[in-house]
Structure formats: C-alpha cells, structure tokens
Amino acid sequence: MDRILREGAFTGETHIVTGAAQGIGNRVATALALHGAQVVLVDLDAGRLAEAAEAMAPHAQVSPLTVAANVVDEADVQSAVATTLEATGAINGLVNVAGITRDARIAKKSFDDFKAVLAVHLHGTFLFTREVAAQHWHPLFKDNGNQPLDDGVNRFIVNFSSVSARNGNVGQVDYTAAKGAIESVTKTSAREFASYGARINAIAPGPVDTAMLAAVDEKGRAGMRRSTLLGRVAQPDEMAASVCAIADPKLFGYCTGQVFQVNAGMYLA
Ligand SMILES: NC(=O)c1ccc[n+]([C@@H]2O[C@H](COP(=O)([O-])OP(=O)(O)OC[C@H]3O[C@@H](n4cnc5c(N)ncnc54)[C@H](O)[C@@H]3O)[C@@H](O)[C@H]2O)c1
Secondary structure (H helix, E strand, O other), X not given: OOOOOOOOOOXXXXXXXXXXXXXXXXXXXXXXXXXXXXXXXXXOOHHHHHXXXXXXXXHOOOOOEEEEOOOOOHHHHHHHHHHHHHHHOOOOEEEEOOOOOOOXXXXXXOHHHHHHHHHHHHHHHHHHHHHHHHHHHHHHHHHOOOOOOOOOOOEEEEEEOOOHHHHOOOOOHHHHHHHHHHHHHHHHHHHHHXXXXXXXXXXXXXXXXXXXXXXXXXXXXXXXXXXXXXXXXXXXXXXXXXXHHHXXXXXXXXXXXXXXXXXXXXXXX
C-alpha cells in the first residue's frame, strides 16, 4: 500500500478499527497505521487478528494492537475501549467497519437473521461510539469545565453505511435498515460530540471487492457494476483512502455530520 497523505499524518494518535481482520476494515487499519497511527484492531477471533497484525506490521510505524471482541456484546466493547485506553492513554479515532449480511427477501427473512444484522451494524456502532465518548471524550470535556474542547487534538469517528441505505436493496431489509440508522447515528453523534472537538462522519460505499461481495452471485455482481457510472466495483484500498482523507483534519477539519457517497455514482445524492 502507498501513502495517501503526508508522512506521519497520524503520528501520536490512536485509532480503533472494528472488523479489522479482513476486507475493508483491514485495509483501513493498514492505511491509518501507514500514516503513523497506533491502530487497535478489533474483530471476533484472536487468531485472525494476530495474523492481520503480523501482515500489517511491515507497513506500520507503531506495532498494531489487537483486541478480540464481539461488537454486539456490551461487556466486550466496554473492555475493548478500556484496554485501549490502558495501553495508549488516549483514543483519537474510531472507525466502525464490522458488518455481516444474511440476505433473503422479506417474505423469507427470519426474525433471528433480521436481529443479528441489525445488531452487528447498529448496536455495534452505537456501543463503540458510546464507550469512546463515555470512557474518554466526555471525561476530557468535564475536566475542561464542561467547556467545548478546543485543544487542537484530532478526534473523529467514521461509520460505515452503504449505498443501499438510500437506494434500498432486494434481500437486505435488515442491512439497509441498519445502514440508514447508522446515518442517523452519525448525524446525532456529530451534534452531541462537537463539544468534544470531534468530527463524526460516515462513508456509504458502493460495491467493494471483499468476501461480503463474493457472497453475491456473478449475475448480481454484474448488475452492480452496471449500476455504477464508472462500471466497476471498488477495491478495499479505495475505501481506506477515503477514510484517511476524512480522518485528516488538514483535509476535512471543517466537516462533520456528513455521509460521503463513495459509490461511483450508483446513487446521486
Ligand atoms: N463489500 C461491500 O460491497 C460493501 C458495500 C457497502 C458497505 N460495506 C460495509 O463495509 C463494511 C466492511 O465490509 P467488508 O466487505 O469488508 O466485509 P467482510 O465480511 O469482508 O469483513 C467484515 C469483518 O467484520 C467482522 N465482524 C463481523 N461481525 C462481527 C462482530 N459481531 N464483532 C466483531 N467483528 C465482526 C468479520 O469477522 C470480518 O472480519 C461493512 O460494514 C459493510 O456493510 C461493504
């Protein structure tokens, strides 16, 4: 992976990335680490995380930390954030990437699958957002006499929506509902966290070449390619580049509460 920003753009910062064992989360974490961040990789399985950290190490200026956690488990998330703070003393950034799909049309969708998809995307995003705020950013605000933090420290969250939040998608009533809700969480967090000096934004990707997309058959993938103006699916590194840009206060320091449509014109906002 090549650098996208100036060298050391995130040096001295700690960034948590969920869903970091593979796919988009893995490339996001690699890109942030390449620009100097201490990244904390969160995913379900410690073994896969260890492999991801080892593969990332040659690109990282600071060795990645790993925390195995289920983003839908409140105690896991509380402990992941506490562990990060113990190890690093501060959390600058959070990228909520972890996700699953359980595609089936509404008539055939099980309630268990519906709830599972809602939980990973929406509950996971809420829990990590709340814990970073509750354990770290809100105490900083209180220590500042309940005055807005204006300390020049980079603080951000990037959430992952999807183009399908606004377009809808057959078989994905749960997924699209969760992603729409994540866009709302993003806007409310932006309003609440502005006083923490934090910028909260989301990315709504189009189709990205990962295991999640591989679950769609070739006919479906061809249809997706045709639905984009650029006629192709994205590579995960293109999402990582977008996250780096939004995370960088020199590029997007005046931007919060936004949902970036990174989907090759599949949806025209
Ligand atoms: N791939 C696409 O076409 C596409 C398009 C739009 C949006 N997105 C979004 O991008 C994000 C990443 O997608 P991807 O394609 O890289 O998926 P992926 O399936 O390749 O990776 C998802 C990762 O999340 C982890 N994860 C799942 N449930 C978890 C849980 N409960 N706790 C912790 N980790 C968990 C998985 O173990 C996996 O490592 C998702 O939020 C997805 O909805 C993807």
